[in-house]
Amino acid sequence: MAGNRNKEEIRSINPHQARAILTATMVGVGVLTLPRSVAIPLKTGGVWAVLVAGVLNAVPIYLITVLGRMFPGQTLVQYISQVVGFKNRPGLSKMISFLFVLPLGLFLLLSISIVTRYFAEVVKTAVLINTPIEVTMITLLFTAAVVASNHLGVIARLSELLLLILYMPGLLLIFAGIQEGSIENLMPLFSFSGRELVQGVLASSYSFQGYIVALIFMGYYQQPKKSLRPHMISISVVTLGYAVTVLVTLATLGSFEAIRIMWPTLEVFKLTEFPGDIFERIESAVLAVWVVAVFTTVKNLYGAVVDIMMRYANCRERFRPWISFAVVPIAYLLGMWPNNVFDVFRFSDIIGSYGLILSFAIPILLLLIAWLRRLGSRREQMQT
Amino acid sequence: MWHPHNPWKSTKYFGCLPLFRGMMAWILLVTMLTGCWDQREIEERTSIVALAIDEDPTGYKISVQVPNPIKIFGAGGGGGGGGGEEAVEMLIGRGETLMEAMNDIQNQTNQEIFLGHTRLVLIGEKVAKKGIWPLIDGFRRHPAIRRRLWPLVVKGEAQSVLQVKTRLEQIPTVFIMDMVDSGVRDGSMADMTLGRLYKALYDPAVDPYLNYIQAEKDTVRWLGLALFKKDKMVGTLNTQESAILLQARESKSGDPVSVSCPDRKGEIVFQPDRVKTKYQINKTNNNVRIQVRMRVDGKITEKTCPIDLSQNGTIEKMEKSLGGWYERMGNSVLRKIQKDLKTDVIGLGNKIYAFHPTIWKSLHWKKQYPNAHIDLKYQVQIRRIGLDKK
Numbered sequence: 001m002a003g004n005r006n007k008e009e010i011r012s013i014n015p016h017q018a019r020a021i022l023t024a025t026m027v028g029v030g031v032l033t034l035p036r037s038v039a040i041p042l043k044t045g046g047v048w049a050v051l052v053a054g055v056l057n058a059v060p061i062y063l064i065t066v067l068g069r070m071f072p073g074q075t076l077v078q079y080i081s082q083v084v085g086f087k088n089r090p091g092l093s094k095m096i097s098f099l100f101v102l103p104l105g106l107f108l109l110l111s112i113s114i115v116t117r118y119f120a121e122v123v124k125t126a127v128l129i130n131t132p133i134e135v136t137m138i139t140l141l142f143t144a145a146v147v148a149s150n151h152l153g154v155i156a157r158l159s160e161l162l163l164l165i166l167y168m169p170g171l172l173l174i175f176a177g178i179q180e181g182s183i184e185n186l187m188p189l190f191s192f193s194g195r196e197l198v199q200g201v202l203a204s205s206y207s208f209q210g211y212i213v214a215l216i217f218m219g220y221y222q223q224p225k226k227s228l229r230p231h232m233i234s235i236s237v238v239t240l241g242y243a244v245t246v247l248v249t250l251a252t253l254g255s256f257e258a259i260r261i262m263w264p265t266l267e268v269f270k271l272t273e274f275p276g277d278i279f280e281r282i283e284s285a286v287l288a289v290w291v292v293a294v295f296t297t298v299k300n301l302y303g304a305v306v307d308i309m310m311r312y313a314n315c316r317e318r319f320r321p322w323i324s325f326a327v328v329p330i331a332y333l334l335g336m337w338p339n340n341v342f343d344v345f346r347f348s349d350i351i352g353s354y355g356l357i358l359s360f361a362i363p364i365l366l367l368l369i370a371w372l373r374r375l376g377s378r379r380e381q382m383q384t
Numbered sequence: 385m386w387h388p389h390n391p392w393k394s395t396k397y398f399g400c401l402p403l404f405r406g407m408m409a410w411i412l413l414v415t416m417l418t419g420c421w422d423q424r425e426i427e428e429r430t431s432i433v434a435l436a437i438d439e440d441p442t443g444y445k446i447s448v449q450v451p452n453p454i455k456i457f458g459a460g461g462g463g464g465g466g467g468g469e470e471a472v473e474m475l476i477g478r479g480e481t482l483m484e485a486m487n488d489i490q491n492q493t494n495q496e497i498f499l500g501h502t503r504l505v506l507i508g509e510k511v512a513k514k515g516i517w518p519l520i521d522g523f524r525r526h527p528a529i530r531r532r533l534w535p536l537v538v539k540g541e542a543q544s545v546l547q548v549k550t551r552l553e554q555i556p557t558v559f560i561m562d563m564v565d566s567g568v569r570d571g572s573m574a575d576m577t578l579g580r581l582y583k584a585l586y587d588p589a590v591d592p593y594l595n596y597i598q599a600e601k602d603t604v605r606w607l608g609l610a611l612f613k614k615d616k617m618v619g620t621l622n623t624q625e626s627a628i629l630l631q632a633r634e635s636k637s638g639d640p641v642s643v644s645c646p647d648r649k650g651e652i653v654f655q656p657d658r659v660k661t662k663y664q665i666n667k668t669n670n671n672v673r674i675q676v677r678m679r680v681d682g683k684i685t686e687k688t689c690p691i692d693l694s695q696n697g698t699i700e701k702m703e704k705s706l707g708g709w710y711e712r713m714g715n716s717v718l719r720k721i722q723k724d725l726k727t728d729v730i731g732l733g734n735k736i737y738a739f740h741p742t743i744w745k746s747l748h749w750k751k752q753y754p755n756a757h758i759d760l761k762y763q764v765q766i767r768r769i770g771l772d773k774k
Contacts, residue, residue: 044738126527143413180579187738253579256586271531271579 011073012153013221019230020160021300022061022211026238027166028297029118030207030352032263032290033345034242035249037206039258041199042192044185046246046255049200054239056201057208057356061235063363064211065228068218070370075219076362077101077311083370100362101312104212107351107358108305109327111210112298113335114348116140119294121341122263127284137335140291140298141328148302149321152220155303158296165292169269170241172286173248176272181251206352207242210297211235212359213304262341302327430495433472434504434557436542437511437519443480444511444519447543448489448497450475451555471554474546482522500528503561505535505578507594508542512610512617520585520615523578531579534564537594537610537617544599551602560604564595567606571636571656572627574609585615589733589749593629596620613727621717628710628717631659631678632730640685643709646701650689654706654766656682663735667743672756674732680710683768692774703764710762718758726754 013021038046071079080100085093119140120133128136147155192200214231218224249264252271258264269286306324309315315323338344434449450473477488490497505523507516523529538545546556553559567573574595576584584592596610608626611619621629627638637656645652664675684693684702691698721729733753737744 129527139413146409184734184738188741191741254583254587256588257583260586267531273532 010153011220011222012151013156013217015223015226015230017156017160018214018217018221018227019234020163021156021217022214022231022234023237024159024163024166024293024296025210025213025300026208026234026297027241027293028207028210029115029122029294030209030348031242031245031293032122032265034204034207035246035253035258035264036261037203038200038246039250039255039264041196041203043255044187044250045189045192045197046200046250047189047243049197049204050242050246051239052197053201053204053208054235054242057205057211057359058232058235060359060363061211061214061231062228063367064214064359065218065231067363067367067370068214068221068227069224071219072221072224073219075217075307075311076104076215077308078219080366083366083373098312100366101308103358104215104362105305105308107212107355108301108308109331110334110351111355112141112144112301112305112327113331113333113337114344114351115294115298115301116331117335117338118344118348119291120335121344122266122290123287125341126263126266127287134336137332138328140295141331141335143295144299144302145324145328147299148306148324148327150303151317151320152217152303152307155299156217156220159300162292162296165289166296169286169289169293170244172272172282173245173265173268176268177244177248177251179273180268180271181248183251185251185254186247202353202356203349204242205356206349208235208238209352209355209359210301212355212362213300215362216304216307217300302331428495429498430493431498431501433501433555434506434546434560435502436506436508436538436546437482438508438542439510439514440478442478444482444485445476445478445543446482446485446489447474447476447546449473449546449555449557450493451557472546472556474543476543482519486522498528499526500530502529503533504557505533506538506542506545507535508538509540509610509617511542512537512594512612515615516612517585517615520582524582529578531582532577534561535576535578535581535594536560536564537596539596539598539607545597545604548599548604549602550604556604560597563604563606567595571630572623572639573606574626574630575634575636587734589728589737589744590731591727591729593729611721611725611727611729613725618725618727619720621720624713625717625720627656628714629721629729631656631680632661632676632714635659635661637680637682641706641709642686643702643705645687645689645691646705647689647691650687652684652689652702653686654682654702654764655685656680657767658682663732663739665736665740665743667740667746672736672743672747672752673759674735674756675759675761677761677763678710678714679763679765680706681765681767684766684770693769694773699766699769703766706764706766707762710764711760714760714762718760722754722756722758728753732756732758 034050035046038049042049071082077097080097081090081093084096084100116137117133120136123136124131124133147158211234218227221227245265249258249268252268253261253264261267266283266286269283272282302324305327306320309323310320338347430450432448432450436447436449438445438447452471452473455471475489475492477485477492479485479488486497507519511519545560548556550556550559553562564573568575574593576592576594581592581594584590591614592612593609594612596607598605598607606623608620608622609629610617611621623639624641627641630636630638637659640653640655642651642653644650658681660679662677664677666673687693693699693702721727728749733744733749736747736749
C-alpha cells in the first residue's frame with residue numbers, strides 16, 4: 001500500500017521531533033570555537049554574549065514559527081507564491097518567489113559546505129593527522145546525502161534519535177569544569193563596554209545559525225499550531241548548553257589562553273582526567289561523538305536544501321535521491337574553496353552573519369506582506 | 385496493485401538504493417569511516433614517556449626515555465630481563481629547535497615516535513634561565529601533547545634525571561610521575577601542569593613557577609620550586625619557603641614545620657592540613673595595599689620536649705609561636721619574590737584583575753608590583769595533637 005504510506009509521511013513530525021530538529025541543527029561545529037570568539041571581545045564576561053545572543057536569536061525563531069503556523073502543511077517554497085505572487089500568473093509568482101528561495105538555498109548550501117570543511121579541519125589537526133580532509137569531507141557528505149534521500153519526516157526521526165548522543169559531551173564538560181575550573185578565571189564578570197558586547201553577541205550568533213530550516217520542516221509538522229513551545233524550548237536548551245560551554249572553558253583555561261587556542265572547547269576535554277586512568281586522551285572519544293553533532297547539523301541543512309529544490313521544481317518524490325546525491329559534488333567543491341584554516345574561520349563568519357540577516361529578513365518580509373495582503377487563516381492572525 | 389516482493393529491487397532496506405547497491409554503499413562507508421590512515425598498532429610506535437631538554441652548542445639537546453616492553457617484568461612470556469638490564473632506552477637528538485631535535489631522534493629509531501604518552505617534560509636549569517618560549521610553541525602546536533603532564537625544572541642537566549635507575553619502579557618516569565602526583569595530593573608540591581604553565585605564561589597578571597628537582601644516585605629529590613619571570617627562571621625556593629608560596633597561591637598545606645618549644649629544650653613539629661587565604665586589596669593614591677590573611681589549621685605530629693599540651697594556654701602559645709615562625713618565613717619569602725626577583729608568582733595581579741577590575745585598569749602592575757605594600761598575617765590553629773594526650 002505504497003500510496004497510503006506516503007500520505008502518512010507527508011505530515012509526520014511531532015512536537016518532540018520539532019524540538020530535536022532545531023536543537024540538533026543549531027548545535028554543530030560552532031561550539032568548538034565559541035569560547036574563543038566571545039572571549040576575544042569580552043574577555044572573562046563571555047557568558048553574557050551567549051545569553052544575549054540566545055534571546056536575540058529567539059526572535060527570528062518566533063517569527064518563523066508564526067509564519068509557518070499561517071500555512072499548515074506547506075513549506076516555504078509552497079506558500080511563498082501565495083504570499084508574494086499572483087493567483088492567475090503562476091510564471092511571475094515563481095520568478096518573484098525565486099528571489100526569496102535562492103538566498104535561502106544558497107545559505108543552506110554554503111553552510112553545509114563550510115560546516116563540513118570546518119569539521120574536516122578539526123579532525124585533521126587534532127585526531128586523524130594522516131587522513132586527507134577530502135576523505136573526511138566526502139564521507140560526511142555522502143552519508144548526509146543518503147539520509148537526505150529520505151523524506152523529511154525520516155530525517156526528523158533520526159534527529160530525535162541522535163540528539164541523545166549530543167548530551168554526552170555536555171556532561172563531560174561539566175565534569176571537566178568541576179575538576180579544573182576556578183572562579184578566579186571567570187572574574188571579572190562585567191568589565192566590557194557596550195560595543196564589545198555587541199561584537200560578542202554577533203560572534204556568538206553565528207553558532208546559533210541553522211534554525212532557519214524550520215521554514216522548510218514546518219510544512220511537515222503534525223500540529224504547526226503547537227510548535228512554538230518546542231521551538232522556544234530548543235533555543236533555550238541550546239543557549240544554556242552554550243553558556244555552560246563558555247563558562248567551563250573560560251573557568252578551566254582562563255580568557256587569555258582561550259583566545260590563543262584554535263579549538264578551546266576541545267582543549268578542555270584534553271584536560272579531563274578520569275580517576276584511575278580508565279580513559280586516557282578522551283578528546284578522540286569526544287570528537288567521535290562530535291561527528292554525530294556535526295552530522296545532525298549537516299543532514300538537516302541538507303534535507304532542507306534538497307526539499308527546497310524538489311518543491312521548487314515540482315519533482316516527483318522518487319527523484320529525491322538523485323537530487324540529493326547531485327548536491328554532494330557542489331557542496332564538496334564549495335567546501336574546498338578556503339585555502340587554510342583561517343580562511344575557513346573567515347568564511348564561516350561571513351556565512352554566519354549572512355544567515356543571521358536572512359533569518360531576520362525572510363520571516364519579517366513575508367509576514368509583513370502576508371499581513372498587508374491579509375493572507376493565512378484568519379483565526380491564526382487573531383491568535384498571534 | 386499487488387506486486388510480489390522482490391528483495392533485490394526493493395528499496396525497503398537502504399532507503400533510496402536497492403539491496404545490492406545499498407550493501408555496497410554501506411561496506412564502502414564502513415571501511416572508509418574507520419580512519420585506516422591513522423591506524424597504528426601499539427607496537428608500531430616508539431612511545432616517549434619523558435622528555436629532557438638541555439642546552440647544546442647547536443641549540444637544544446633532547447633526551448627521551450622510551451620504555452622497552454620486552455625488558456619489563458611481567459610483560460609477555462620469557463619473563464623480564466631484570467638483572468642489570470635496562471627497562472628503558474634513552475635516545476638523544478640535537479637540533480636548533482625542539483621539533484628539529486625530535487626529528488633527529490626520529491631518524492635514530494625504527495618506529496614513528498609518539499608523544500601521546502609523554503608524562504614528564506624535564507627542563508634543564510640553563511635552558512630555563514635562558515627562557516622557555518621557544519619550547520612552548522612546539523608543545524602547543526602538537527596535538528598529541530597533553531596538558532596534564534608535569535613540566536619540571538632540573539638542577540644541573542635535565543638528562544641526568546633520565547639516567548637515574550630507580551629501584552622501586554622499573555621505569556624512572558613512572559617513579560617521578562607518582563612522586564609528583566602524591567606530592568601534589570598531600571599538598572607539598574606545586575600542582576603545575578603544562579596546561580597551567582601555558583595559562584600563567586599568557587596571563588599578564590601572573591608569573592609561573594615549576595617544581596624543582598635534582599637527580600641523585602638512585603632516586604630523585606624534590607628541592608622546592610623554580611620561580612619564573614614570564615618565561616625565564618629567575619630563582620628558586622627551598623622546600624620550607626615553597627610551603628609559603630603554595631599556601632598563598634594554591635591554598636595547599638605545604639611541608640611540616642618545626643619550631644622550638646617555649647622552654648627551648650626540644651622541637652615541636654606541626655603538620656598543616658588546611659589553609660584558607662583571604663585577600664584584601666585597596667588602593668590609596670597610586671600605591672596598592674594588599675593584605676593577605678592566612679589561616680592555617682593543622683595538627684601536632686611530634687613533640688620532643690616535656691611540655692604538657694593539655695594545660696590551659698599551652699596550645700595558644702604554640703599557635704602564637706608557629707604563627708610567628710610562619711610570618712617571619714612568609715615575609716622573607718615575600719621580600720625575595722617581590723623585591724629581589726620582582727616576579728608575581730603569588731598571582732596577586734590576578735586577584736586584582738579578577739576582583740578589582742577598576743583598580744587593575746588604573747595600574748601598571750608590572751611596574752608597581754615591586755613597590756606594592758603587601759601585608760602577611762598568619763593565624764595558626766592547632767586542631768589535633770595525635771593520640772598522646774600530653
